[in-house]
Amino acid sequence: MKLQVKRKRLFKKLNKKGEGYTIDMPYKITHMEGLKMKVEKMPDKSKMGYRLMDLEQVDCFLADVTRHVCICPGALNLALKGMRPTTPLTEINSFGLASTIGVLCQGCNQMIKHDTSKRLNCLHSKKYDVNVRAVWGSMVTGNGCDHLNELFGTLNSPGLRQGTFTTIEEEISEMWRSVLEEEMLAAGEEERRLAIQNNEYHQGVPYITVIADGGWSKRSHKHTYNASGGVAIIIGKRTGKILYIGIRNKYCYICSTQSEPAEHKCFKNWTQSSQAMESDIIVEGFKKAEEVHGVRYLKLIADGDSSVYAKIHEEVPIWGKYVTKIECSNHACKCLRSNLEKLVNDNPIYKGQNKLSKPTRVRLVSAVRCAIRMRSQENSPMSARKIAHDIRNSIHHIFGNHEKCSDFCKAKSTITPETNDGNASVGENMDEENLFDDQYAFWTEGSSISAQEQSRLHSPNTHYTSLDKQMLADVSVLLNRLASKSDRLIGNNTTNAAEAWMHIRSKFDGGKFNNLCNRGSWHARCYGAAARQNLGTKWATTVWESSTKTSPGYFFIEMYNKRDKDYENTKKSVKRPDHQKKRWQKKMKGWSESTSKKARREYGPNSTEVCDDLDITTLEQLKEEYLKLHIEISNDKLDQIEKQTVQQSASQVWKSERKKRLTASNYGKIVRRNPKLKVTPLVKDLLYSNFKGNRCTVKGLQEERNTIHEYILKKAELGHNVTVEPVGLIVNRQHKFLAASPDGKVKDSNGDIGLIEIKNLLQNKNISFMQATKTVKDFCLVEKNGVLSLKKNHLYYYQCQGLVNVTGLPWIDFVVRSLSPYQIHIERIYSDKDLWNEIMLPKLTAFYHQVLLSELAAPRYNKVPGIREPGIWVGIIDFTNIAFNIPSFIMIHYQ
Structure with missing residues (x-):
């Protein structure tokens, strides 16, 4: 770089004699002749480090430098003298992860520079390619600007400013949204075609079955429903693709921080309660169904956590009142399990062997789930009534009373009147391996019934008539509540497709741990997750190529190809007979280990604590x-x-x-x-x-x-x-x-x-x-x-x-x-x-009053230093205040 400036503005004296002039950094004097001089900009060595560079751009840069040196006489002359024709490589400007690098020709003082990354030239973005890819990668992995800068800061590389990150994030959001809208229209067209093919019409309009569910941007923990963002989707059952997605946001950073905000894109679109987000979105999707896709959503598969079904009947004009709801079988059984656990917590007397123990509750829910599956395969007009009967009878079935069991109950067919004494078959004394085998079979098509009936062979028996009648009545109330929905359980339908999407979305939003609702990040992540649902595992490369009109690149494509192969291999492994068994074994073993007394002493309300003992009085x-x-x-x-x-x-x-x-x-x-042993064991x-x-x-x-x-x-x-x-x-x-x-x-x-x-x-x-x-x-x-x-x-x-x-x-x-x-x-x-009188009663009396009673009245178990050890007892114990039929004073030697 050449600059011509006045000497008094650039130089400062280093001594009183005026000798030894110099110039401040980042410039240096390369040539002086009278009042004329040449000044060059010095590279900032403090900013050295790693950079992401496109090899194609680097190749072009090297070609430009080589071409210039070959045609520049000054550079050639320096090279012939054995001197370096160019200055060292330096970074002239930094634009996030992209940079402008250059070298100075020593022969002609011309700067040769080049960008390390190309710029995109598409409808949605003009930013550097590497910056867009970095933000894209952060979004699909559930991270933000701080996470990205943490990574590159550790690599000693420059990161992105929050403003740049947000701008690119909004551009990517538009890419994902535009592709998603096209895919949802295509999915709707496919659903409509299949409905017409199956001659499914309502008032002359094709109708379809959909799955709907919603979620929030933060964990509710079943008590704090105050998330700033919410999302809900409607999925076509036949295609498994999203037909509609709605997003709600209660917060905008700019509107909240500025009294008179400038013109901006505001993502705040909701002012009511967070609980109402799901029903509002789904009702909105139902209203647009006929307009957008030319179909009606006449059957809805959903859980029972919201007022969606009621609002559809109230607010969807013309055909909303004809919509029928189908219960998610998995959710119904999940609610039954939760209600059983609540029943046991509210009634501790129901705990224990031959009552509502953990294995008993597992078997009861499994029996209900199995009955729904078996009856749904019959496709009979009486299926609903049979499901209701099996659900109500499941409590008697698992306790060994098979008099009213259905035809698929193998215990009923194998137990003869001579051997069936009405014994119960559920308890806690069974071997864990048998429990694993039973539960594997419960959830595996084809063998669930046989394993369910075989479980009675591995459990202690209790006469059925001796069971707690109030416990049976309380459980029957819960089962009757579920049986009343039997007509909605026909078909064994589930919301698994929607639950799977919620799992996918959790990857994009960081598992609900990060607050993404300040600007448009929450919308963007939901759009990306929806595109992943409709386009499959290779969605990212498809969307990139469609939006930017450029190639995703070798490693981008290779990563998703590998992921697609892994996904196919996983689907094959899931179908192996031993896969579900191992999965259930791992789950049940983990439950057993985590609920053991030893484990509870390590952490939680029952953990070991240090506590000073009481005084004698x-x-x-x-x-x-x-x-x-x-x-x-x-x-x-x-x-x-x-x-x-x-x-x-x-x-x-x-x-x-x-x-x-x-x-x-x-x-x-x-x-x-x-007497030499401690009393603690x-x-x-x-x-x-x-x-x-x-x-x-x-x-x-x-x-x-x-x-x-x-x-x-x-x-x-x-x-x-x-x-x-x-x-x-x-x-x-x-x-x-x-x-x-x-x-x-x-x-x-x-x-x-x-x-x-x-x-x-x-x-x-x-x-x-x-x-x-x-x-x-x-x-x-x-x-x-x-x-x-x-x-x-x-x-x-x-x-x-x-x-x-x-x-x-x-x-x-x-x-x-x-x-x-x-x-x-x-x-x-x-x-x-x-x-x-002479041996047993004195020893039992001494042990109870000196050892056991102390622990019963003031427990020291699970506390440091532990259960009281009285040591060697040799002395006189006064029993005058206790109504014992023994002398007032006796000599006892007890340890």
Whole structure:
């Protein structure tokens, strides 16, 4: 660069003598002759870094430089002298990601410059190609200007100004919108052609079935419906393409920040509530259907989350009242699942085994979904009535009562009257793998029914008549509500196409995490997602070529070709038989892991916390209050508890009341406990165990009624006519912290009354009881002189002694039964008062009041430092304030 300026304006003295003149940056003096001089602009070295350069433009630039050097005499002369003919490459101007680069010829001082990117020359944009591509890429990945500049700043490259980004974004929006409008018209024409082909007319106008749904620009979390933007679409069912899209925006940045805004393109087009956006857009689309596409939307597939259907009837003229709504089957089942979860949360008594547990709710919803699918395949005039029947009957079906099941219920056809005893088949004790297999089959065409019926074989049984009648009634209310929509569920239609588009749109808007409603960004992202829906996976290259009239480029095309191949491969893999199974296994396993007690202790409201313990005085006060409130209650209340808990493990009252006390099944653990061990593991086992059964306990529950029947027959052979009555939780009247749950109360015809305790053994080896006494470690029976009897130091013996002493009955028949091979052992055990009063009762009393009661009154579980460890107890315990039938002071050694 040559400049001629006055010396006094450019130079400054470096010393007092006036020697050594220089010039400020970014210029330098290259030649001086008297008052004449040459000044060149120096490149700014601080702005060096990486640049995006079009190789074609670089090639043209190098060709221009080479051509100039070859014809410039000065440059040739310098080259012959071995000197550089041009100055180093420098960036003259920067336009976002595009730049103007140049070199200065040392021979003639001519600047040779070139742009690193071409400019577009199309209807919608004249911007540099690289800048448009950068903004395009940011939009389709859900990012904005800040994200783009973050990326290029890290690469040490210049980014885009927000104003430039916004301008280009609006231009791209127009590209996408114009292409989308053409595609929607083409989709409407195809839908109209198919309607005419199928002779579907309403008042002389072709009619079609559409799918409609809407969404917002931010997450609502089911309680805050205040998004600034909303979008809704109408999709033709046959083509699966969008016929109409409407966008609403409640905010404009310029209008909100300026009192008197200049003329601008305002995207604010909505002033009402965010909830009303969806219905307004869809009604608007219905009104334009006949005008734009020449069809009527006479059947609407939608969910039930908005007032769309009602407004269509009210506001669409002429044919709106004839529109019929078809329920989305998936959404109906989803609402049922949510209502079941709410029912359980509102009624905690419905939780647990043989009630509305998580597996039970999954099976109930799956049974309803399966019934809708099966009946929709029949295409019969009675399908709606059959669907309603199957939905109402599903609660009885999953609990094992198949009397009113439909013809496709395999359990009804395989269970004979002899084997069908009305047992329920749903619980929490089933193996996880069986649950995975069942659920895979539930959602797989062809095998869903067989797997649904097979699930009953892997679950503990409970007599159907013993189920909570109020629970069945509450669930029936929910099922009746769904059954009333049976005529809308015919056809097994879903809004999956609309839900899939909402998923696509979430990629464009950054998963609803970014606020895109200030200007036109929200509109642009919705247009792009709609173009993706109608044009398929290669939509971007098609729209680029159509809008800019230029080639998308090799890498642009290659990326979408690869994506299209991946999509086709994914569709093939989904059809593989094991794909859905693995997917469901992953989902159910993740649920199991995330809801475990260990996981909940890591994070959330149940996470482990550090908490200082209470002082002795406060703790003793809390223990006394707990005893008065929960333990020392009236005998009438105890009688009521016994009646309410006859179902035992199927009763929520039984579960809650027994945790407040020590029960007979745990007496042996406490009496035989090693005094050197800590009490924490035992307290966790008594109060916080998550054990829900295994194959042994499942088999034991299934065979209990059969064992009682055989016990009665055996007694009859010996001349005793006995009956067995079910009993609930029996609380000792003197020591109300002790309780027991016998398997039944035995009444002999001679007036003798006792108890029965049943142990159904599941053996891995086919051996007899006599052989087991010699080979099986910790076997409950012992052989002496050829006679089998219960070991006096076995846990079962302490349980039997606890049962008779708590209930006050003189004897208990201990029954052991096995099926491999079949054998039964019946032994009468009488109450041992010395064992009870001298050993068992003192240890149980000490453990309850010194260990368990402290944890019940002031829990330390899941807190740091944890459950209280009393250590070695050697001393005198005062029981004078407690109504125990033992001396006032006794010496106890307990750890």
